[in-house]
Amino acid sequence: MSIADNLLKYKTELDKSGVKLIAVSKYHQASAIQEAYDVGQRVFGENIVQEMVEKESILPKDIDWHLIGHLQTNKVKYIAPFVRLIESVDSLKLLIEINKQATKNKRIIDCLLQIYVADEDTKFGLGYDEAIELLRSQEYSEMKNIKIVGLMGIASNNAQEKQTLDEFMELKVLFDGIKVSFFRKEESFKEISMGMSGDYKLAVEAGSTMVRIGSNIFGKRIIKHYE
Numbered sequence: 001m002s003i004a005d006n007l008l009k010y011k012t013e014l015d016k017s018g019v020k021l022i023a024v025s026k027y028h029q030a031s032a033i034q035e036a037y038d039v040g041q042r043v044f045g046e047n048i049v050q051e052m053v054e055k056e057s058i059l060p061k062d063i064d065w066h067l068i069g070h071l072q073t074n075k076v077k078y079i080a081p082f083v084r085l086i087e088s089v090d091s092l093k094l095l096i097e098i099n100k101q102a103t104k105n106k107r108i109i110d111c112l113l114q115i116y117v118a119d120e121d122t123k124f125g126l127g128y129d130e131a132i133e134l135l136r137s138q139e140y141s142e143m144k145n146i147k148i149v150g151l152m153g154i155a156s157n158n159a160q161e162k163q164t165l166d167e168f169m170e171l172k173v174l175f176d177g178i179k180v181s182f183f184r185k186e187e188s189f190k191e192i193s194m195g196m197s198g199d200y201k202l203a204v205e206a207g208s209t210m211v212r213i214g215s216n217i218f219g220k221r222i223i224k225h226y227e
């Protein structure tokens with residue numbers, strides 16, 4: 001199956017459940033993204049700043065770029081002019097920098113708080129208490145150029161289905177709690193980004209609103225090293 005075929009298959013399936021498809025194009029060439037774009041895909045996820053900046057410069061301007069990987073504060077400035085959603089906010093320090101760079105660019109940048117739900121210590125993300133602490137902080141209350149529109153999470157690698165589903169359901173419960181406590185009146189707080197190629201069905205079952213699918217659309221990745 002071609003990239004276009006794969007994409008249309010997922011789009012049709014996800015549209016039925018009202019779930020948004022983020023096509024994760026990391027490590028793939030701009031030509032692969034163009035192929036997906038040509039059949040209507042507009043939202044792409046990248047996890048490396050340099051790669052995203054390079055692709056953004058040569059691809060159509062109406063693409064919505066989502067940053068889905070760990071973001072270093074010193075790199076925020078490179079994506080602040082164009083990024084549509086930063087899905088991987090994992091510290092107050094990072095959020096402060098995003099707000100600063102968004103202000104410089106006269107933009108409001110949408111963000112998701114990445115919540116740590118996996119049973120591993122290799123994944124980035126905020127614990128539930130840390131997320132609450134961030135939302136209660138004076139610094140956050142004063143930010144004018146960022147908007148937190150939901151939560152993101154990554155389930156444990158190679159887990160049994162039951163565990164994966166439990167982790168996604170845990171994220172959904174956290175989302176509901178945070179919604180009631182902090183965003184009751186804000187309609188924009190509505191996204192739960194969870195689910196990848198191997199586990200998106202379980203994520204949708206647990207209430208995902210956006211799934212991030214890479215290899216099932218673009219094929220296997222060849223890992224490049226930038227630094």
Ligand SMILES: *Cc1c(COP(=O)(O)O)cnc(C)c1O
Nearest residue numbers: 024047068196197212213214215
């Ligand atoms: C790479 C990546 C994905 C996509 O993974 P696939 O298994 O290829 O679908 C989704 N989310 C994040 C955060 C990623 O880094």
